[in-house]
Amino acid sequence: MSIFQILTSSIGRKILMAITGLLLSFFMAFHLLGNLFLFVGEAAFNGYVEKLHKLGFLIRIAEFFLLAFVLSHAYNGILLWWENRKAKEKTESYSKENTPSSARYAAFTGSVIFIFLATHWATFWYKFNYDLQGMSYYEVVLGDEVGFANPFFSVFYIIAIALLGYHLKHGFSSAGQTLGIVGTEYEKIYNNLSVIFWFWIPLGFISIPVWFGFLVRII
Amino acid sequence: MNINLKIWRQKSNKTEGKLHKYRLENVDPNISFLEMLDILNNKLIKEQQDPVAFDHDCREGICGSCGFMINGRPHGPQKATTVCQLHMRSFNDEDDILLEPFRAKSFGVIKDLSVDRQSFDRIISSAGFVSVNTGEAGEANQIPIDKSNADEAFLSAACIGCGACVAACKNSSAMLFTSAKVSHLALLPQGEKEKKERVNKMVATMDAEGFGACTNTGACSAECPKEIGQTNIARLNREFIKAQASNLFEKK
Numbered sequence: 001m002s003i004f005q006i007l008t009s010s011i012g013r014k015i016l017m018a019i020t021g022l023l024l025s026f027f028m029a030f031h032l033l034g035n036l037f038l039f040v041g042e043a044a045f046n047g048y049v050e051k052l053h054k055l056g057f058l059i060r061i062a063e064f065f066l067l068a069f070v071l072s073h074a075y076n077g078i079l080l081w082w083e084n085r086k087a088k089e090k091t092e093s094y095s096k097e098n099t100p101s102s103a104r105y106a107a108f109t110g111s112v113i114f115i116f117l118a119t120h121w122a123t124f125w126y127k128f129n130y131d132l133q134g135m136s137y138y139e140v141v142l143g144d145e146v147g148f149a150n151p152f153f154s155v156f157y158i159i160a161i162a163l164l165g166y167h168l169k170h171g172f173s174s175a176g177q178t179l180g181i182v183g184t185e186y187e188k189i190y191n192n193l194s195v196i197f198w199f200w201i202p203l204g205f206i207s208i209p210v211w212f213g214f215l216v217r218i219i
Numbered sequence: 220m221n222i223n224l225k226i227w228r229q230k231s232n233k234t235e236g237k238l239h240k241y242r243l244e245n246v247d248p249n250i251s252f253l254e255m256l257d258i259l260n261n262k263l264i265k266e267q268q269d270p271v272a273f274d275h276d277c278r279e280g281i282c283g284s285c286g287f288m289i290n291g292r293p294h295g296p297q298k299a300t301t302v303c304q305l306h307m308r309s310f311n312d313e314d315d316i317l318l319e320p321f322r323a324k325s326f327g328v329i330k331d332l333s334v335d336r337q338s339f340d341r342i343i344s345s346a347g348f349v350s351v352n353t354g355e356a357g358e359a360n361q362i363p364i365d366k367s368n369a370d371e372a373f374l375s376a377a378c379i380g381c382g383a384c385v386a387a388c389k390n391s392s393a394m395l396f397t398s399a400k401v402s403h404l405a406l407l408p409q410g411e412k413e414k415k416e417r418v419n420k421m422v423a424t425m426d427a428e429g430f431g432a433c434t435n436t437g438a439c440s441a442e443c444p445k446e447i448g449q450t451n452i453a454r455l456n457r458e459f460i461k462a463q464a465s466n467l468f469e470k471k
Contacts (some may be wrong), residue, residue, distance in 0.1 A: 003467065010392075010432040011422055011459045080432050084390035087431030089322040092227065092238060095291030098441035099389050103434050174435040180457030183450035 010083075011178070013076045018175035020073040025168065025197050027066060032204045038212065042138040049128065049137040074114055081107045102170035109167040116160035142212050154213035158206050165202030172198055220246050220312040224259070226271055227319040232327045232335075238317070248308040252295065253278060253285065255307055272330040278303040280444065283379030286386075287332040288319045293383035293442045301381065301444040321386035325393070325429045336382050338428040339396060343380075346420035347400045349409050368406045375403035377445040384439035384447070390431030395439040397425045398455035399447045405458050415462035422459060 006012040034052070037045040052059060096104065123146035128137060141147050148154045172194035176182050181190045221244045229236025243262075246255055253275050260270035276284035280301040287302060289295035295305045310316060318332060326334040378399035385391050401418050404410030410417070433452060440449050 006463050009422055010426050010430075011456060012463075014432060015456075015460065084392070084431035084434070087324050087391040087429055088389075089324055089326075089391070091288070091291075091322040092319050093288060093291035093317045094322070094389075096389070097292075098387065098438035099436040103436040104389065106434070170435075177433070177435040177449065177453050178456050180453045180460060182453035184453075184457075 010080075013080055014174075014178045017073060017076050017080070018178040020069040020076075021168075021171050021175055024066070024069050024073065025171075025201075029197070029201055032201050035205065035208055038138070038141065038208055042136065045138045045141075046136050070114075070117065074110070077107065077110055100170065102166050103174070106167060106170045106174075109163045112160060112163050113167060116156070116164075119156075148209045148213035151213065154209035157209045161202050161205045164205075165198050168194075168198035168202070220248050220307065220310070222246055222255075222307075222310065223313070223315045225315065225317045226331070228269075228271070228331055229320075229328050231330060236328065236331075238319075246307055248306070248310075250307055251278070251303060252289075252305040252307065253303050271332065273332040274334075275303055280304040281379060283381040286321060286381040286383055286444075288317075288321065288386060290317050293321060293386040294381075294444050299444055299446050301379075304444075321382050323382075323385045323391035323430070325391065326382060326385065334382070336380070338430070339380050339382065339393070341428060342393065342397055342421055342424045343400060345424035346413065346417040347404070349404060350413065351409060362408050364407060372403050372406035375399045375406070375447065375451055378403075378443075378447050379445055381444060383442050383444060385430065387438045387442035388431065388433075389436065389438065390434055392433045392439075393425050393428070393430040394433035394452050394455065395443065395447055397421050398451035401458055402451045402454045405454065414458065415465065418455065418458045418462050422455075 007016060034048055037048045102109075124141065127140050127146065132140065135143065139147075142149055144150050146153060148157070176187065176190050176194070181187055221242070224241040224243065225238045226241060227236055228239045241259060243255065243259055246258070250258075253273070256271060256273060263270045273287060274284045276282045278285070280303060283301075285302045286294055289302070289305075294300060294302050295309065297305050297309050320326075320328050320332045320334045321336075325338040326336055329335050376399075378396060380396060382396075384395035385393050388395075401421055404417065405414055435449070435452070437449055440447060
C-alpha cells in the first residue's frame with residue numbers, strides 16, 4: 001500500500017484522527033497551564049503572554065500546525081461520519097443501548113467545538129494579536145466585550161468546554177483502540193492519563209469563567 | 220403464553236418490505252425462538268400464506284446461519300446466545316416482539332429475515348487463510364505455541380461469522396468480524412508468514428465491500444453471541460500499523 005492508500009483506508013483515517021486528536025490534546029494541556037496564570041495575577045498573565053509573543057516566528061509555525069491538525073481532524077471526521085451513514089440501512093427497531101452516547105454524539109460535539117474554536121480565534125486570538133486597543137491581555141480576557149465579564153460569553157465557554165470533555169471521553173477511548181494500545185501492558189496507564197485529559201483539564205478551563213465570571217462577583 | 224409478533228416481510232431485494240402483524244396463542248415457553256417461528260410458518264402454510272423466510276442450520280449456536288433483530292437487538296435480549304439458542308421463556312405473556320433482518324448496505328435482504336452475508340465470505344477469501352502445504356500430519360510438538368496465545372487465538376476463532384456485529388454497529392462496520400479473523404491467525408506461528416499481506420488485503424476488502432468505519436463504541440462485542448472482545452479490534456489496528464510501518468521502512 002502507498003502512503004496515500006494507507007491514509008485513505010478506513011483504519012488509516014482513524015489513525016489520523018487519533019494522532020491529530022492526541023496532539024491537539026497535548027496542546028490543550030499547555031494552553032491550560034498558560035491560562036492558569038490568570039489566577040496568579042495580572043502582571044504574571046501579561047508577562048506570560050508577552051513572552052510567548054516574543055517567540056514571534058516560532059509561534060506562527062506552531063499555529064500553522066495547530067490549524068492543520070484541527071482541519072485534518074475535522075475533515076477526516078466529517079468524511080468518516082458521511083461514509084458511516086452511507087454504510088447504514090434504514091431500520092425499524094435498532095436499539096442504541098450498547099452504544100455510549102459520547103460516541104453517538106461525537107460528530108455533534110465536534111461541530112460545536114469547531115464553532116467555539118472559530119469564535120475563540122475571532123475574539124481572543126484576534127484581539128491578542130491585532131486589536132488590543134491599549135488594553136492589557138488580562139483586561140481583554142476578563143473584560144465585558146469578549147471576556148468573562150460577559151455572562152453570555154462565559155456560559156457559552158463553559159458549555160463548549162464541557163462538550164469538549166465529553167468529546168474527549170470518547171476520543172481517548174477510541175484512540176486507545178485505534179492505536180492498538182488496548183490489550184497491551186500500556187492500557188492501564190493510558191486509561192489513567194486519558195481521565196486527566198477528558199475530565200481534569202476541561203475542568204481547569206471551566207474554573208476560569210466560573211471564578212472570574214461569576215464567583216468573584218458574589219464573594 | 221400469547222405473543223404479538225411484528226415481522227418484516229419482503230419478497231426480494233428488488234421489492235419494498237414492510238412489517239406484518241401476527242398473533243400466536245398458547246406458545247409453550249420452553250420451545251426455542253426458531254421453533255416458535257416454525258409453528259407460525261406451519262400455521263401460515265395451512266392458511267395458504269407465504270411462510271416467513273429465516274436462516275438456520277445447526278440450531279446449536281455454532282454454525283452462524285441464524286440471526287435477525289429481535290426488538291432492535293441482534294439475536295435478541297439474551298447475552299452470548301444466537302437466536303436458535305434463545306427460548307420463549309425469555310419473553311413475557313402478551314409481549315410485543317418485533318423481528319427484522321440484520322440491516323446494513325453490505326447485507327442485502329434475500330427474503331424476509333434472511334440476508335446475504337457473502338460480503339463476509341469475500342473478506343475471508345481475500346486473505347483469511349494460511350497457505351500451508353498439505354501433506355502428512357507433522358509431529359504435534361514441532362511448532363511450540365505458548366498457552367496464552369493458543370487460548371487467545373481460540374477465543375478469536377470462536378467467531379461464527381453471523382453478522383450480529385455489523386447489525387449492532389451504528390456504522391454497520393465489520394471491524395469485529397475482520398479483527399477476529401485477523402487475530403486468530405496473527406496469534407499463531409502458522410499465520411506469521413502472511414501476516415502483513417493478510418491484514419492489508421482483508422482491510423482493503425472490508426472497505427471495498429462498503430462497511431462503515433469503527434467508532435469503537437463496543438456495541439458489537441456487547442451483542443456478539445460468541446463474546447468476541449474489543450481487544451481483537453485493537454489487535455487488528457496494531458497489525459495494520461505494524462504492516463504499514465514495516466512496508467514503508469523496508470522499501471527505502
